Amino acid sequence: MKRSRMLDLTRVREAAVRIRQLSCLDVTGPHLAPLLLRELRGVLAFDTGGYFHPGADGRLESFMEAPDIQAMVPIYLDERLQRDERRVARSYEQAARTEIGPQVRDQLIKVPWAEFQRSDYNNVLLRPVGLHDCVSLMPRHADGRPVGSIKLYRRTTLLDFRSDELHEFARLERFLAVALTPPEGTAASHEMDAQGxxxxxxxxxxxxxxxxxxxxxxxxxxxxxxxxxxxxxxxxxxxxxxxxxxxxxxxxxxxxxxxxxxxxxxxxxxxxxxxxxxxxxxxxxxxxxxxxxVHRALRLLQALRLLSLSPRQSEIGFWLARGLSEPEIAQRMKLSLHTVVYHRRQLHDRLGTRNRKELLARLLGSLAGAQS
Structure with missing residues (x-):
């Protein structure tokens, strides 16, 4: 018997605010996929997710949260499996031409369910890693251009994707498209931190x-x-x-x-x-x-997320650590200078820091401690 969960509207609103904030930053691109997938858990219930997108050379690249699924990507891109996918389900190319809004499993499959279960695509690729359900969204800009494909998977068949979950997912499409689109140019070397x-x-x-x-x-x-x-x-x-x-x-x-x-x-x-x-x-x-x-700004976002700050205080902390002045932050966030100053003081008090340099060191140090 299928089960469903009640939608936590407070959690949904908080996740939506954070996703909108990510789309407004100056470090957009595919490297935001891990953060976006984490925030999407406040909107939909899923076990693991991934993001497929064209690389610089035009070939399909992927990010999968689960290592066992990432290890299956070379098998997925094998020509034999690609042919079988095109036969039984929508391929990436087909989705880029036709897919509008969130699509659930039954919409993604082109053949009867019994035939899909017998396919190599299912038995070689999906079943070995326990993927039983999926919702797909190809975020598009206002002019219809897709940036990639977000896949959210469930390892159980006992929980349906609810219509209200899909509605909230669809409302975030434009923000997801902007957040996953690389900015013009590349980050300066001093903004990148070696991680291994x-x-x-x-x-x-x-x-x-x-x-x-x-x-x-x-x-x-x-x-x-x-x-x-x-x-x-x-x-x-x-x-x-x-x-x-x-x-x-x-x-x-x-x-x-x-x-x-x-x-x-x-x-x-x-x-x-x-x-x-x-x-x-x-x-x-x-x-x-x-x-x-890894871009230092991305590490800052991860560190701030660990502190469980409010979305506004988190964004102010991000821009402070990036070196923006308080008037610049107020203008960027459309806040009063008084509000920015208030949150800056609150943030320094909470972290025990006195200036931007100490704030940056404290944030990156706390992230390193959490990852060790």
């Missing part, structure tokens, strides 16, 4: 020889469906090693052996480097250093 560095060992030809578990996690996050944990490295990474060989052989060193990848996880910088010379008779090896950088 690992070294891989490979042959100069691009065959992986060794990596740590942490390195494997970074590579999977950077390359997504294009990463295989064994065998040959991705072509773009082989090109980095080719450039390293040119540099080592005396060619122009200005063409640095470096690769940058931006996606929902952050900015990845990947460098080729020479290791010690191989002894006689031993194969030559090279190093691949991968570093994840």
């Amino acid at each position: 560095t690992e070294m891989l060992v490979a042959t100069p030809e691009g065959r992986l020889l060794w990596m740590s578990a942490q390195g494997a996690a970074l590579m999977a996050a950077a390359f997504g469906s294009h990463w295989r944990p064994s065998g040959q490295l991705p072509d773009s990474l082989k090109l980095v090693l080719q450039r390293l060989a040119w540099v080592r052989s005396g060619h122009n060193a200005s063409d640095a052996p470096r690769l940058e990848i931006r996606n929902a996880h952050g900015l990845f910088t990947i460098r080729g480097c020479s290791l010690h010379a191989a002894a006689a008779g031993e194969p030559e090896v090279v190093g691949i250093q991968i570093t994840l950088h």
Whole structure:
């Protein structure tokens, strides 16, 4: 028997305010997907979520909250599974052309339910990770342009997505579209914080020889469906090693052996480097250093969310830590200067800080402590 839950309107309103705030910041893009999915839990009940979007090269990229589902993405993008998806359900390309508003499972499936249950798409991809229900939304701008596809999954068939939940989800579509759209230009290097560095060992030809578990996690996050944990490295990474060989052989060193990848996880910088010379008779090896950088503003948002502040106080704290003056904050948030000053004092009192520098250090320090 199907069950349903009552909608908590207070929780819905708070989540909606936070999502609208995220759409007004200067750090929009796919890297906000984790925060947006967390806030959407105040609007709909779901077990895990994901976000699919076109990458810089036009190929489909993904962010999935659950590691077991993220590990299935390369299987999902296999051509055989893609063909079967197009046969039994809407593909990303079909959804981009036709999908308007939230779509529940029965709207996403193109064949009878019994036939869908027998499909490879269901039995190879969905059932192994326990995904039984889904709602999909392709956020679009006012002119109809889609930015990607948000998928919210349930691992049970005993709870329906309610019509009032879907209504609230639909009301947030424009804000979600803006929040997930990358801004013009890229963040300055001083605004990005390194969050992890690992070294891989490979042959100069691009065959992986060794990596740590942490390195494997970074590579999977950077390359997504294009990463295989064994065998040959991705072509773009082989090109980095080719450039390293040119540099080592005396060619122009200005063409640095470096690769940058931006996606929902952050900015990845990947460098080729020479290791010690191989002894006689031993194969030559090279190093691949991968570093994840996260925008400092995103870390601030995460830290402020942990403090359980009101949405207004959280946003004022964000802009204070970013270095805006109180009049600038008042103008941006359409508040009186008195209100901004009041919340600034409250925030400093709560955190035991006296100025912006201490506020920034306190917020980033509390986030590091929570993640350790």
